[in-house]
Amino acid sequence: MFGEYSVNNNQADPAADGHPPESDAVPGNLPPESASFVGRERELGLLDGLLRERRLITLTGVGGVGKSRLALRAAARARREHPDGVWWVELSPLRDPRLLTATVTHAIGLADHSAAPLDEELCAWMADKTLLLVLDTCEHLVADCRHLVGELLQSAPGLTVLVTSREPLGSPGERVVDVRPLPCEGPDSDALALFRARALTATPRAAAAFADPDRARVAADVCRRLDGIPLALELAGARMRRWSLEQMAERLGTRFEVLSDSRTERPPRHRTMRTAIGWSHELCEPVERLLWARLSVFSGDFDDAAARAVCAGGPLPAARVERVLAGLVAKSVVRRTEERGTGTRFRMLDTIREYGHGWLAELGEEQLVADRHAHWYAALARAADQGWLGPGQVDWYRRMTAERAQLRTALEHLLGTDPPAALEMAGALWFYWFACGHVREGRGFLERALRAAPPAGAAYNQAQWALGLTAMLQGDMDVAREIGAQCTSAAARLADPERELRAAYLSAVSVLMPGDPVRALALAGPRARAAHGGRTSAPGWLLCKLATGYALCDLERYEEATAEARSLREACAELGERWLRAYADYILAVAALGLGDYGEAARHVRAMLSGKRLLGDRFGIALGLDVLAAAVAELGDGELAARLLGTGHAWWRTVGRPQMGGSPSLTALRDRGERRARAAIGDAAYEAAFLGGAAAPTG
Known part of the structure; x- marks a missing residue:
């Protein structure tokens, strides 16, 4: 959306100015349904009403009964009542309850960069929203979910929460809906319909079996033996690829007699589900x-x-x-x-x-396979570290985002079994933590890994530097400066020019953001221009050039900033890199704005926003929208500038640190755009346009 801004003779593409499109589209992240949905009309009707009347609904039932599928269908039907989105949070992969709030935050599109408690930030963001939050598979996190949901519901009057769990949360005001198996009686039962659908998916030849009345009765008996539990029916339907219906009924009966254990204390439906899975397991090679x-x-x-x-x-x-x-x-x-x-x-x-x-x-084999898993993802982290600043950057971003649950699992395992490997993996993921919206989570893993490892060596220095980056993005500048000094000393002992460059970047930005561009330029400038013995394609040199360009803009040395940014952009283009290249475009835009070339500034910031959109860089998008608003305001379109500032405000809220926590240069840039826009259209029109932009979805 941000690559399509058009500024020409004070006109702009209205579909690209940050407004939601003229449609029924509602923000959210509901996953696609994996298969056809069968039955549940009574339950869906009940949920339609409950989602309008109650604020916390929990779907309970045995594993495999279809709680998640029912929640997904009900949430999709409730979109219109929740203009701020329907957000799905899958909790089944989560094992560490300390990451619950971070998981919810990431799922709803927040990339919180603040150092404040995350639950407070999440509550503040939701306070004025009307949205539906679905927490799927909570039974292993009941107490933590109960606490978080209670805080959210108290803070956000427009919030509705739908939970799936094998047991209720036990929260005040919770309405519990027991999801029962599908009805099995009658020739048109829902259980039979699901069994038939999955059998036909497995093989079209199954159609003949269900068309014959006598054989249909056999199919109905299969459904009854499986208690109408959807997962059991799906497993049985998949077997129709190899068996006839009669073989299915015979083998099902035999296997159930063998595998059922009357001594177990499990309730009957739990036993049925486990026996059905055991039966499927027995029939595997x-x-x-x-x-x-x-x-x-x-x-x-x-x-x-x-x-x-x-x-x-x-x-x-x-x-x-x-x-x-x-x-x-x-x-x-x-x-x-x-x-x-x-x-x-x-x-x-x-x-x-x-x-x-x-x-x-x-x-x-638990330990053996867990070790293999952890070391495979540690190797993936090392490969990503080598590939981040190259032509595969967007692919690496998508891949590592998809692997989030596995990376967490691997790091947790290594922290307990191989702390040096955990340290190396956490440090190798610096770009993932720093640039892909996982700042808080990264800081937590890095702090734990550093505490468990001896304070020496290249891996320790790398993890320490990555920790400094996360602290800097959270606005913890004192910690970032201290870590920058420690990294500088360690890099000198290691005689590693690249590590010296990285440390110089961290030190420079940690003084630049609070408002000391002179000191920042002294730290980063000489290294950026001489490369300090490092490779000019390595991260350290590129990052020092970035810090130098920022500092020159803050010092209003715009021609020098332009030259620095062009040099950085050319180096990034040669590497095929997008993330730093977009920030080079940002510096070019700010410099053009300072030189009075407002059309050129708008052109550069459009390029910047296009790159940031590809990498989901919310912080970069928020920065770019402020610059674009200033350029548009100078070109005379106060209404569009106000809308852009409103949209930028919405993006800054997803980051948690507006204008990087009040950085003087960023605040001044944003205020400049506001003053020009208000002067052009007046306060009332400005406020109306700003609110319209702020209502734009940020997903």
């Missing part, structure tokens, strides 16, 4: 069972390369993993998804993954 068990180490979705690296071994060589994985997909044990920008990925439902993890423990 030995190598499929082995892969099933090993795949249980993945939290959330994964790709086939990770499956090969983590799960191969013994009777399952890497060359066979893909074929065996396809077999599990065909049996509905594993689900295949297509993610934009990351290709095909796979995942297990929690109930199936839990069953597989039990078998992994029986095999005695």
